[in-house]
Amino acid sequence: MLYTKKINNNKTFNYLYKKGKCIVSRNIVIYVKKNKRPWNGLGISAGKKIGNAVMRNRAKRVIRQAYYECEKDMPIGMDMIIVARKNACFVKSTEITAYLKEKALDMIIKEVFGEEK
RNA sequence: UGAGCAGACUAUACGGCAGCGGAAACGAUCAUGUUUACGAGGAAAGUCCGGGCAUCACAGAGCAGGGUAACUGAUAACAUCAGCCGGAGGCGACUCCCGGGCAAGUGCAACAGAAAAUAAACCGCCUGCUUUUGCAGGUAAGGGUGGAAUGGUGAGGUAAGAGCUCACCGGGGUACAGGUAACUGUACCGCCGUGUAAACCCUAUCCGAUGCAACGCCUAUUGGUACUCUUAUAUCAACAUUUGCUCGAUGGAUAUAUGAGUAAUGGCGGCUGGAGCCUGCGGGCGACUGCAGGCCUAGAUAAAUUGCCGUACACGACAGAACCCGGCUUAUCGGUCCGCUCACAAA
């Protein structure tokens, strides 16, 4: 939790779903958008389709752990929503961490900050 | 040994590294750090009952509406639980049952059937008249319909029959005895009548409404928006408020103007020490309860119990607190303990 704040109002969620860039994979879907502030915003969403309360909590936990582990490498100054898909609760957190570090980071940097650099 | 019945408990375990939540202590000062112990369930679920707590309304009464239903008790209370009565099932341990009243009233009972409930009589049976087809009277034994047909079986009796009479069975009433009571037993009378109250209803008894997004406190901005109150003026004479309605109670009511206050948003409290848990000794058949000692054991707000690795095995089910308790219902891989029953075998 170095530079991150939680996103907890509905407005920003809807704004990001509409305007943000989306990156899709088997386990998760990521929506990203610049916010021009000295912190990152993080929202995790686990919908009804995933399963009961235990499964939803498990998915949220795994995603949060994966985010913390690659927080140091993240660029600062963006809002981000991670939506769990049905696979996410059966997978270990190391898989998601690896995915974030190897593939998603490059994509995020390209999509969001690519134009400036 | 096998097959069961009932009750109670448990819900992978241990270690390492990294992390989360609020709390306490120590340090530190507008950055927050260190240490310590603690941190989901038997159903946390469904929200089906009951209560606490809070607000609203209170001067009260009645009606409407809703719940409960053998009896006695337990309890804060209950649709729960215990004991017991009645009924049903099982060889048995034991289990199951929304179990008041259609002899207060009203309604309903399709089709079939003569008839579906003050009664009546299709085919029959018997007597009389007429005459070969009917009429009048008696009768409800037999037939068929239906879920249900005015007690059942046998004997006497008769023109034919019939609780018409008798015996036994079944049900009802009255009296007496036993039991706290539901109820049980005995004696006498007597056959007065189907089902349905999870149909309206009646009887007894209980219930005010809304739910922590209740409610209380603090506060930015905008704007005179909404609401409340005070004063003044004008109009009207029945109008408003008061839990769904009525009585009753309280206030005259509406519009305009002036002045004062409140609300929205966000935050904090409510929030966890409680009808609490454990142990021992008493009371009670039991549900439960009295006394003494000990313990503090989640409180988040996009929402904490984790991630990864290793070891073991039976390879891990259903499932995540959101104000709090007592029950019920539903989901659930399995395991352990105590008691009891039946069958077989051995001593």
Added chain:
RNA sequence: GGCGCUAUAGCCAAGUGGUAAGGCGUGGGUCUGCAACACCCUGAUCCCCAGUUCAAAUCUGGGUGGCGCCU
């Protein structure tokens, strides 16, 4: 978290204890030289499981799905 409503044929639906009306559509037939129109026929585990009753779509209890309100 709390409080409510609802489920009937492929679709829209009526039905307050006595064996489920109707409309659109599907399929078949009649009509026609062939079609359309018209007419006739056709089809239901009344969301699921128990109970009350002679009898349940309907009454009672439990479950499942869908929808709404407070925010």
